[in-house]
Amino acid sequence: MANVCTSCNREIAQGTRAVKFLCPGCTELEIWRCEHCRKLSNVYVCPKCGYTGP
Ligand SMILES: [Zn+2]
Ligand SMILES: [Zn+2]
Structure with a gap:
């Protein structure tokens, strides 16, 4: 499975x-x-818990 950037997919x-x-x-x-x-410094969103961070 390829790793995908959480910010830009x-x-x-x-x-x-x-x-x-x-x-x-x-x-x-x-x-x-x-x-x-x-x-x-794009933000990411955790698909599991919804945590967002820079
Ligand atoms: Zn990215
Ligand atoms: Zn999380």
Whole structure:
């Protein structure tokens, strides 16, 4: 299964400087953010608990 950026729903290409971390809200879901969204500080929404963060 491909990893998808939680902010923009684009596939995370290998070799890009994407980050993943556990959702601070529920600490269960892995949030992925692509390099692009990190630069723009796009918000993400956890699909599980609805937590939003920059
Ligand atoms: Zn993205
Ligand atoms: Zn969550």
